[in-house]
Amino acid sequence: MADVARLAGVSHQTVSRVVNGHPNVREETVLRVRRAIEELGYHRNSTARALVTRRTNVLGVIAFDTTLFGPAQTLSGIERAAREAGYFLSMVSLDDVSPDGIVAAAEYLVQQSVEGCVAIAPQRSLVDALAALPGPHPLVAVEGGEGSGLPVVCVDQVQGAHDAVRHLLELGHTTVHHIEGDPLWLESEARVVGWRRALEEAGAPAPEPLQGDWSPRSGYALGRSLVARRAEGERVTAIFVGNDQMAIGVLRALHEAGLRVPGDVSVVGFDDVPEAEFLTPSLTTVFQDFAQVGKESLALLLGEIGTERNGSPGPSATERRVVPARLRVRGSSGPPPP
Amino acid sequence: MADVARLAGVSHQTVSRVVNGHPNVREETVLRVRRAIEELGYHRNSTARALVTRRTNVLGVIAFDTTLFGPAQTLSGIERAAREAGYFLSMVSLDDVSPDGIVAAAEYLVQQSVEGCVAIAPQRSLVDALAALPGPHPLVAVEGGEGSGLPVVCVDQVQGAHDAVRHLLELGHTTVHHIEGDPLWLESEARVVGWRRALEEAGAPAPEPLQGDWSPRSGYALGRSLVARRAEGERVTAIFVGNDQMAIGVLRALHEAGLRVPGDVSVVGFDDVPEAEFLTPSLTTVFQDFAQVGKESLALLLGEIGTERNGSPGPSATERRVVPARLRVRGSSGPPPP
DNA sequence: AGCAACAGTGTTAACGCTCACATGGAGGAA
DNA sequence: TTCCTCCATGTGAGCGTTAACACTGTTGCT
CATH class of the missing domain: 3.40.50.2300 (Response regulator)
Incomplete structure (x- = not known):
């Protein structure tokens, strides 16, 4: 960044402003900086940025057996929604259903400073283990049952x-x-x-x-x-x-x-x-509609992150969003034999 | 970290040493620091660490349609291998097969400073687009064909x-x-x-x-x-x-x-x-054996990262690992009708 | 003219950590 | 004793960025 600033004949702060699209920079300066960036093949260091902004732009996903149809579809929906919202996704999938495993997974994501987490936690024991954990936070459970105290998105x-x-x-x-x-x-x-x-x-x-x-x-x-x-x-x-x-x-x-x-x-x-x-x-x-579930869960998570950032008092209302299921009648069902 | 140091009555550097398991710290000091860490619920900031070590510990995965059986299985294998190697995984999945899409995905991962990347790139055009790209590097292609100049892992x-x-x-x-x-x-x-x-x-x-x-x-x-x-x-x-x-x-x-x-x-x-x-x-x-493919591709990637770190001259030998396929004879095949 | 508001830019100080080096004391060899 | 080595710890700098503030010059209003 210092190099870019030198080449463009401005201060590093102006480079920062250009990179972040701040409004108050003269058009000509913007162009000059852009040219310098291009020339030097510069691109900003997300790590340093995260350090100072305290935002990693990373969300975590805890999944259990992503080779099953449902979880795979849901993951895909989450991934898409995350990308559209400008977030990266860090994934950890659980081998077994032990609470230890999910604790380790949560630890792992916390350690990576995720800003929030979606857990595809289809078992009560997992949901309970998650709810009892200090981190990561905020946390949304997909298919988590009722009464866990966590915000939940699920199919009906x-x-x-x-x-x-x-x-x-x-x-x-x-x-x-x-x-x-x-x-x-x-x-x-x-x-x-x-x-x-x-x-x-x-x-x-x-x-x-x-x-x-x-x-x-x-x-x-x-x-x-x-x-x-x-x-x-x-x-x-x-x-x-x-x-x-x-x-x-x-x-x-x-x-x-x-x-x-x-x-x-x-x-x-x-x-x-x-x-x-x-x-x-x-x-x-x-x-x-797993894609919808993924989308909704991310929307919910982003909402949580938002309210947290605005300093909400205590745990937020544990919202619960339900996506309807739809019967598809085909050939395997018919009247009983007489 | 400063708080922990104060509570334990040591310098921040000693805390760092304890956290990273350095050998030359007195046992008693280690215990004291550990206790302070516990008490304060401290855990190290991976962002700051990454900033100074220049290692993010994150690997990227570019996948195409992870809802298909093969990619989902492969992803799962990669995920497991990455976790065992102490790496985080950042995933981006492609909606369509346009070279633009893959370029954007690569950009996205580079921007996140991944240390290396596995691309599940089952189409020639994607492999070519990837091979032509400046980053991310190192890069391993799963199921990438021959002659792309990229290291490849694939099933035979x-x-x-x-x-x-x-x-x-x-x-x-x-x-x-x-x-x-x-x-x-x-x-x-x-x-x-x-x-x-x-x-x-x-x-x-x-x-x-x-x-x-x-x-x-x-x-x-x-x-x-x-x-x-x-x-x-x-x-x-x-x-x-x-x-x-x-x-x-x-x-x-x-x-x-x-x-x-x-x-x-x-x-x-x-x-x-x-x-x-x-x-x-x-x-x-x-x-x-998709699990094996995932494992091998990660091993290959880690190898690349290792040699790069030791300052290998130019692009490494583009290794190609082939996992055998195995016929499973069942009931749908038999002799032709007379 | 005088003053405020504002656009455009620069300066400085963090963010939380690790690295390189400095320090001081214990132990062993000459 | 003297010197060198090794262990245990501390000090200071710097990673690359953004936030906060300071500074200049222009514009618009009274």
Whole structure:
């Protein structure tokens, strides 16, 4: 910067003003400085800038398994929104779900002086661990449940599940079995709630849900166990599955047992992965607007940062933004066999 | 830091030494300082540290569509390796494939003073744009093709495709049709090369490959067009599809046409997504060790950073590391109909 | 004319840390 | 003893930037 100033025949402060687009600089001076910057290939040192402004312009993201469809989509949405807002993103993804891990991750981000953090924390234990932590701050939880004391953005899992199950009941099924995802996940919990509520509203009995782990493998295994129960005489005509990947496993299990979908059994998934439409049969499922979730969570975080900077007293109102889910009816759901 | 020093009754420099684990500090002093740090909740300011050491400890990642299976997995591998090496990760993902976009992304990372960068750059134009850029440096390209002048880590796409096609030929198919991914992608190109080579080696004719875009939708559309050609009398008994998602679309198209897999037509995919095993029929595909790719690319990058720091003369040898692909034979491939 | 307001620029002091060097004392070899 | 070495610690400078303020000259108002 000193070199640029010398070449342009001005003070370093004027260079700073030009770089930061301050208004009160003569046009001609601006040009001269710009030329000098160009010539020397100068670009400002963000570190020094951060040191003096006390703003790093970096936001942290704590994610858990970004190879899953939902988190990957959400991350992508967050990334885009962050970039548009002029923030950099520092990411740390958790290997396991131990509170230790999330504490270490938070430590790591605090150490990097992030200005705020979005945590894709789909499990209650993680959310609680985060809420108990001193830093980083501000912090927004994606898919964090209620009552954590953290601001939260989430898809309306309950409504999505409710819609899916009501759809099946309206087709004439007397009840709907449920294969849930990893029971430690909040999403899984919420979908169970929605499923149960829809059954209750219809006065239908609620069979015990089966617990999976989101993987196609677990869907397959649990699908087989439902097939076995059907063979023993239990009436299983509709299955609401916690996500599309498990639903794929379920379809497989049904197919192997010679059962037809939706002729004998209807299947509804959750997520609306791109391939859902092209499975055989195409999968009825629930669409979640993850991009929107990412966008909203960043907006919320930026809001928090803003109010903090204006010196808000104590912890801010823990806002909760809910993004609606949307049922996508396709070929895997139909009326029950007579 | 000054506060800590005062509380511990030492100089700021001694605090610095304790924080950085320097050897020559008396044990008792270390304890005293540690206690003071604890008490004040101090943690060092990474910005100030970076300013003076000229090391940000941040690596950049340029990715393109991290919602796709491969990039997401690779990113995850890179993330883990970076954290183990004590580096932070700053991510920018590209919306479109324009060279402008990648230039902006690079600019963005340079501006943040990353120490090095991994680019998941699956298209030739992107690799070329990157290679032409002044910064960031050092730079490692994942899946970047040959001849770009950049160090590259990639899966052996040619070998993977070759294995898949040879597998089909050995089952007795007289030729293998190919639905390729987005033709702009280097992976797509390489798989075409492997496919063609295997056909040539077997003296089999090579029908013109069909160009998709990796999506299930395109797989479905192209699958239908192959079905149509079959109806016109062309012998289509085996299809090697550029990725598993498109293969799902192809399976759908075949199923709709009443064709059986593998009875009438064999299908082989690429990627080995988790659900491949649980499709109906389970999908024969090619496994890519993305985690390994991520790990290797980071190792390569750290190597570059190391040699640069030791003042290597000019650009380093552009190393190229190739991770083998592995065929996973499952239910969707079998001998051709008589 | 006299004064205020303001545009355009420069000067100085931080920001919080590490590096290079200085200091002082303990221990060992000549 | 004397000198040299090594450990433990302190001192001062400087990393590259921006904030705050000071300074000049011009404009506009009374």
